Amino acid sequence: xxxxxxxxxxxxxxxxxxxxxxxxxxxxxxxxxxxxxxxxxxxxxxxxxxxxxxxxxxxxxxxxxxxxxxxxxxxxxxxxxxxxxxxxxxxxxxxxxxxxxxxxxxxxxxxxxxxxxxxxxxxxxxxxxxxxxxxxxxxxxxxxxxxxxxxxxxxxxxxxxxxxxxxxxxxxxxxxxxxxxxxxxxxxxxxxxxxxxxxxxxxxxxxxxxxxxxxxxxxxxxxxxxxxxxxxxxxxxxxxxxxxxxxxxxxxxxxxxxxxxxxxxxxxxxxxxxxxxxxxxxxxxxxxxxxxxxxxxxxxxxxxxxxxxxxxxxxxxxxxxxxxxxxxxxxxxxxxxxxxxxxxxxxxxxxxxxxxxxxxxxxxxxxxxxxxxxxxx
Ligand SMILES: [Fe+2]
Numbered sequence: 001x002x003x004x005x006x007x008x009x010x011x012x013x014x015x016x017x018x019x020x021x022x023x024x025x026x027x028x029x030x031x032x033x034x035x036x037x038x039x040x041x042x043x044x045x046x047x048x049x050x051x052x053x054x055x056x057x058x059x060x061x062x063x064x065x066x067x068x069x070x071x072x073x074x075x076x077x078x079x080x081x082x083x084x085x086x087x088x089x090x091x092x093x094x095x096x097x098x099x100x101x102x103x104x105x106x107x108x109x110x111x112x113x114x115x116x117x118x119x120x121x122x123x124x125x126x127x128x129x130x131x132x133x134x135x136x137x138x139x140x141x142x143x144x145x146x147x148x149x150x151x152x153x154x155x156x157x158x159x160x161x162x163x164x165x166x167x168x169x170x171x172x173x174x175x176x177x178x179x180x181x182x183x184x185x186x187x188x189x190x191x192x193x194x195x196x197x198x199x200x201x202x203x204x205x206x207x208x209x210x211x212x213x214x215x216x217x218x219x220x221x222x223x224x225x226x227x228x229x230x231x232x233x234x235x236x237x238x239x240x241x242x243x244x245x246x247x248x249x250x251x252x253x254x255x256x257x258x259x260x261x262x263x264x265x266x267x268x269x270x271x272x273x274x275x276x277x278x279x280x281x282x283x284x285x286x287x288x289x290x291x292x293x294x295x296x297x298x299x300x301x302x303x304x305x306x307x308x309x310x311x312x313x314x315x316x317x318x319x320x321x322x323x324x325x326x327x328x329x330x331x332x333x334x335x336x337x338x339x340x341x342x343x344x345x346x347x348x349x350x351x352x353x354x355x356x357x358x359x360x361x362x363x364x365x366x367x368x369x370x371x372x373x374x375x376x377x
Contacts, residue, residue, distance in 0.1 A: 084126035163233060181270040187241070191205065284355050338371060346363050
């Protein structure tokens with residue numbers, strides 16, 4: 001990791017020689033200076049690049065199989081992903097198919113494959129999903145209209161991850177903001193998860209500090225390498241933790257909001273975050289007080305409840321400063337859909353992770369507050 005760290009790709013390719021490389025990349029980057037430099041490094045290694053860049057947000061199984069066809073026809077033995085979560089997840093899925101065969105739907109669930117995938121070098125160009133270090137990839141099943149989570153804690157992370165803030169410098173502001181808040185929510189929900197432990201707490205508290213302390217600066221100037229590196233590190237730290245702990249109600253609600261109203265994963269999370277944070281606070285005020293400290297709040301003279309409440313205020317201020325819509329209504333969500341979404345959330349199984357037990361009517365109230373932008377409830 002570091003500004004300009006992508007140059008280390010040279011050494012990685014020297015240690016992992018390949019004649020043909022599948023280069024899975026975000027199309028928006030292809031003409032940029034950063035991507036050109038990656039292509040040059042690959043050419044200098046003597047390998048041929050086979051570029052796949054037809055990747056939509058929330059990539060589908062069809063996309064994965066198209067990329068897999070290119071891997072098969074090119075005979076690529078190594079994969080490099082240059083892009084955000086969708087790009088890295090597509091690359092991971094191709095790697096699994098290349099060594100395990102079959103269809104990607106065969107591997108939905110936990111540890112459904114056993115042969116190590118093709119080696120992957122991941123160069124994230126957003127600080128968001130932490131996919132470069134996490135054991136999961138999410139692929140949409142468009143026929144069944146659902147998302148498949150493919151998880152393997154030891155085999156599914158990339159073999160190498162290069163965290164280079166120069167990769168973030170051309171991202172549009174809304175991408176930086178939505179991806180960055182998603183990373184914050186990973187750290188936040190993983191920290192307060194019922195499955196958290198002392199190791200994940202350490203990763204997540206540091207991630208919270210890095211992300212909260214740098215997200216505004218990176219949104220204001222994507223070329224700020226110091227903020228970019230801190231955001232990439234925060235996103236990767238959270239990515240190492242949330243596979244162990246699971247997530248919570250923010251991801252649960254965002255999942256159904258995003259799917260129904262075609263809002264990005266990061267934006268749906270960002271809108272729901274302040275409301276769920278307030279709802280969850282009383283399940284673990286001690287941890288919320290610690291969260292406020294991680295966000296640089298002076299809490300020495302505050303009682304636990306006031307310190308915990310300060311965390312909620314800090315989260316709300318962060319979302320406001322980043323221009324996140326203050327309600328689901330403002331983002332175009334239809335009120336009539338709230339009962340259905342509450343129903344879906346209550347059946348989604350997040351109670352094994354979310355710290356406050358959430359009944360169907362609680363989800364409905366949460367959706368109502370988020371719809372109205374009402375922080376009093
Ligand atoms: Fe997420």
